[in-house]
Amino acid sequence: MRRPWRHVLSLRWRVAIAFGLGSLLVAGMFALATWNLASGYMLDQRSQSATQQAEVNGRLVDEAIRTRSTGLDELLTGLATGPNSSIILVRPGTQLTSGRPVDLAALPPAFVSAARSGHAVRQRVRVHDYPALAIALPVPSEGGAYIELFPLTELDRTFRFLSSLLGGGTLACGVLGGALGLWTSRRALRPLTALTAAASRVAAGDLTARLPDQADADLAPLARTFNATTEALEHRVQRDARFAGDVSHELRSPLTTMTSAAEVLQRRRRDLPDPARRALDLLVLEVHRFRHMVTDLLEISRADRHGDDEAWEVLDLTALVTNVAAHRGRPVPPLDGSETPALVRADRRRLDRVVGNLLDNADRYAGGPVRVGVRSGGGRVRLEVDDAGPGVPEHLRDQIFERFTRGDRAGQRGGDTGSGLGLAIVAEHVRRLGGRVRAEDRPGGGARFVVELPEVMP
Secondary structure, rough: OOOOHHOEEEEEEEHHHHHHHHHHHHHHHHHHHHHHHHHHHHHHHHHHHHHHHHHHHHHHHHHHHHHHOOOOOHHHHHHOOOOOEEEEEEOEEEEEEEOOOHHHHHHHHHHHHHHOOOOOOEEEEEEEOOOEEEEEEEHHHHHHEEEEEOOOHHHHHHHHHHHHHHHHHHHHHHHHHHHHHHHHHHHHHHHHHHHHHHHHHHOOOOOOOOOOOOOOOOOOHHHHHHHHHHHHHHHHHHHHHHHHHHHHHHHHHHHHHOOOOOOOOHOOOOHHHHHHHHHHHHHHHHHHHHHHHHHHHHHHHHHHHOOOOOOOEEEEEEHHHHHHHOOOOOOOOEEEEEEOOEEEEHHHHHHHHHHHHHHHHHHHHHHHHEEEEEEEEEOOOEEEEEOOOOOOOHHHHHHHOOOOOHHHHOOOOOOOOOOOOHHHHHHHHHOOOEEEEEEEEEOOOOOEEEEEEOOOOO
């Protein structure tokens, strides 16, 4: 189905089109009125002067006929006013012409019939591809008719120039009106553009975004409300991050004690009865899971509270991934990358955690990574971690990067379920490094996690 034009065009273009059409309509009305007044006035003046001249010439011809003058032909020749003017004297049984030859049959039949009947007639005609004003006057002395054609070539040229000028002016007014509407809408929508940009920054996680103070009485309340809302949201997030950090720090001491006690019991596992062994295994599993969760919470708290204190440096992502893979306790496939360094500007600690969490995610949910690749080109460095697991359903590909989200394993317990914070930490670190992360299908089955970071040219 076709979308309505107002849904296709932006508000700015709709305002510009409205201005353009309005200007076109107003200019067109003025142009039409100017055309009617100017053309009517010029044509009326020309008709009056031609009629007066034709009447004078007609009386002269009538007088010459009445006096039976022998110089009628010379008189008709002298009355012709130009090369395109024509005179036709219709007499009983004959007709005389002067000036440019014109056949009486070339004139409109109604005009000729009225002229032969002895009526005074005036009509605009087109003879031999040029416009003319035909005037017919009765000749009382013989019952004939005096017909004179006055060329309107100059007047027609003037009309063409005037119509072109008015038409071009109308179109120019429409274009200028559209340009004025576009400029006006751009200035009028500038606060809305600033609001959209600030809201986009807030949606991307930058809670320091603010709108500048507005002097306009209608826009000032909007700016104050938006700034107050974002400031309250920033304080709320900071309080939540501080609370999570404080709780995590407070939990470290009892968690360390619990871990040490569990390790002591684990060393004496053989001396315990079977029910106690099963309880001990469950306790150790939950303690380790709890320890990973507290570590992840501390990482997120640190990321939320200290977003600008990273030690940024230029790093070779290929070398960094190789180093992270070499220090893991689990096997990692050989790195698939080019010999050219893939340079990025980032915080080494954050980037180490991104690579480690992606590899841990593949180990925990898909039996380990089957390919780790690094590519660079087009101003971006691309890290790919492939697995041969069940893949990530399309409806969960955004949700898995949220905190405490474990996809289809939500609500399950076990050593491989994780805390639901690993990919959230990856997304947070990648965002702060100026990149983006996503999940997609791996050719051949499984999932592929892709991290793209801005490339630094050597």
